[in-house]
Amino acid sequence: MKLRDTLFLSLKTIVSYKTRSLLIVLAMALGVAAVVVLTALGDGARRYVTNKFSSIGTNLIVVIPGRAETVGSFPGAALGQTPRDLTLEDAEALDRLPQVRRYAPLNIGVAELAAASRLREVTVLGSTAEILPVRHIELAQGSFLDRGTAHGAQILLGWKLAREFFSQGNVIGKRVRLGDRRFLVSGVLKPQGESMGYNTDEIVIIPIDHAQELFNTSSLFRILVEVRSRGELTSTKEEIRKILRKRHDNEDDITVITQDAVLATFDRILRALTLGVAGIAAISLAVAGILVMNVMLVSVSQRTSEIGLLKAIGAPSANIHHLFLAEALWLSFSGGVLGFALGQFGSLLLRFAYPQLPAWPPTWASLAGITIAFVTGLLASLLPAARAARLNPVQALNTK
Amino acid sequence: MIYLSGIMRVFQMGDQMVHALNGINIEIASGEYVSIMGPSGSGKSTLLNIIGLLDNPDSGQYELDGSNVTALSEVEQAHVRRKKIGFVFQSFHLVPRLTAAENIELPLILEGIEPARRKLLVEETLLKFDLQDRSQHRPAEMSGGQRQRTAIARAMILQPPTILADEPTGNIDHRNGAEVIALLEKLHQSGTTLIIVTHDRELGARANRHIAMRDGEVVSDDKKASR
Incomplete structure (x- = not known):
């Protein structure tokens, strides 16, 4: 057959x-x-x-307080307690590396935002003007910590927050209260949606020194470092370790991860x-x-x-x-x-x-x-x- | 030429051994018309199955056209069945989902014949067996006589020299039975060896040679002059 x-x-x-x-x-x-x-x-x-992850840049190095290897996770991230604080001075020291294009120190917390007889809890990012290019965040209007206003009490509102609090008219220049402090709205973020674990449409960004005062801390949550080229990622990681070890009494008490590594893990x-x-x-x-x-x-x-x-x-x-x-x-x-x-x-x-x-x-x-x-x-x-x-x-x- | 010598076939039924065939010796020449008769359990169907290579004897010798066919492999025996033997069963054994033409075509498919040639052969056979009107009918849409004619057409399509018919009229009425017998006898007259197993004395009497069996043995083997 x-x-x-x-x-x-x-x-x-x-x-x-x-x-x-x-x-x-x-x-x-x-x-x-x-x-x-x-x-x-x-x-x-x-x-x-x-x-x-790719959209926020693959030339990114993230410096985290505490040693992931010795504790088994990122302890500082969860509890806010680390063997040694990461400070603004640490961040400034990294800027001296020639491979570093820009850096952004970062603090995160939650506070009450009040304006126009409305009130709600928001996620607060404290950083410098560099956070915008480092995290590829774009503004729909206004500016943030332009030259000469580096220490001004400025606040950037997420797209949704701006609409919630000020449904009509120009938002720039409006006064808001964050916790017990007053801020002047200097800009509004472009709608971006969910990114890196939080909704950027519902966050506010304030200068790092104000954030540290608001949350009563002198330590940083992260330092985000943007390297000039991908090829320099590994060498820059080592340089960062060296500088911070030197600053931390020869103790290896930080974790340095690259965006690439996080990306690969995910x-x-x-x-x-x-x-x-x-x-x-x-x-x-x-x-x-x-x-x-x-x-x-x-x-x-x-x-x-x-x-x-x-x-x-x-x-x-x-x-x-x-x-x-x-x-x-x-x-x-x-x-x-x-x-x-x-x-x-x-x-x-x-x-x-x-x-x-x-x-x-x-x-x-x-x-x-x-x-x-x-x-x-x-x-x-x-x-x-x-x-x-x-x-x-x-x-x-x-x-x- | 069929030559059987000392054929034994034993079945185990529970803890008993039943001798279905007990030393059968028969010689059937090409072109003979033979009826095998006997009561139920006499061994006539077992004998037919062995002649048709559907079963193998436990001992004895079976030669078909001079070659020892019991020694052949399963594939070789299947080949011999295709080429040399056509079966006609009491219950027709047509594939219910196939049309009459497709049922008739089955042996040609097994033989590996090309579709174009198959179509030609099936058309010729349908005409020969007066089934052209029923070619696209399924078995359930045909009468008993038409079904048996289809089964005979299928048995004959490869023109085997031998037809083995097991109670070919057992499931059809008298008129259709007569038609079927007439058809089988016509095939015999054209040179085909016809071996019929039956209970029907009238049908058995029509054969030129009558073999009577009882308890697995041949009790009589009578030949009469060809009609």
Whole structure:
């Protein structure tokens, strides 16, 4: 029997058992679609996060008080207690490095913002004018700490805050109260949405010295350093360590991370997460495979007499084996292709529902989904096909 | 030429051994018309299965056209079945989801014949067996007589020299039964060896040679002059 005839006969059988075939194809398709959609979601999240990081610059070095290696995390970040404070003087010392294009000391806290008889709690970033280029933050209007106003009580309002507090008219020059201190609105941030863990539309930025007074601290939360070129990242990291070690009585009590490293870590984590969800989705394919096996076994029982007939008219066992294998392969292949189409459609819906999420299914996931469906179908049909091929023709013919 | 010598076939039924065939010795020449009769359990169907290579004897020798076919591999036996033997069953054994034409085509597909030639052969066979009007009908849409004619057409499409018919009229009415017998006898007259297993004395009596079996043994083997 020729391969073409085997494929045609098995396809004819599948088409004649419409409901049964459709259910198997659907089970396979849902498994493949789950792999495609979930990997699109995972990979989309990975790309979304890495894009966000990339958009704020990859030439960035972040100096954090405390040693990640000795404590196991960034302790200063969580508790505000570090072995030794990172100070504004430390930050200024780094500026002397020729590789450093600019730097921005950073303090973060929460305070009450009051203006125009409104009041709400906001996240406060304390820094210098350099925070804007370092973090790629753009202003919709106004300015921040222009020349000659470096120590002015200026405040930048996030886009949403500006609209909440001053729904009409010009915001620049308006007075607001932050905690127990008064500030003059010098600018409004462009709408940017979520970035680096907080919504930039709902933050305020004030000069670093005011922030330290507001939060009653002399230490810094971070120092952000922008290097002139990516090639100088590693050497600059070492130079920063050296300078701060010298300033901190020869103690290595800071952590220096690069944006690249953070990016790579997120990339690794989200890749692992994508693989994880793909794996979970693939389990449904294994379940579909068991369904294929079950249905094929029932099919062998139902068609025992037909198998006997085929043997009687001269089909060797191998032909019977191939016919049943081909049936399972048709089913799993159809399921794979339908699942791929459903997965692409699901990803399209995701991108439609969440336009900011680049939920494109990775090619490897689509190929893996179809391949797993194909292999699962093949493996699941081995036992039924072997059972059909082994049937005794006399007994098979006498089966009602 | 079919040559059976000392054929034994034993089945285990629970803890008992049943001797379905107990030393059968038969020689059937090409072109003979033979009926095998006997009560249920006499071994006639087992004998037919062994002649048709659907079953192998536990001992004894079976030669078909001079070659020892029991020693052949499963694939070789399947090849011999395709080329030399056509089966006609009491319950037709047509594939329910295939049309009459597709059922008739099956042996050609197994033989690996090209589609164009298959189409030609099927059309000729449909015409020969007066089934051209039923070619696109499925078995459920045909009468018993038409189904059996389809089954005979399928058995004959590769023009095997031998037809083995197991109760070919058992599932059809008298009129259709007569038509089927007439068709089989026509095939015999054109040179095909016809071996029929039946309970029907009237049908058995039409053969040129009557083999009677009981308890796995041949109790009589009568030949009469060809009609």
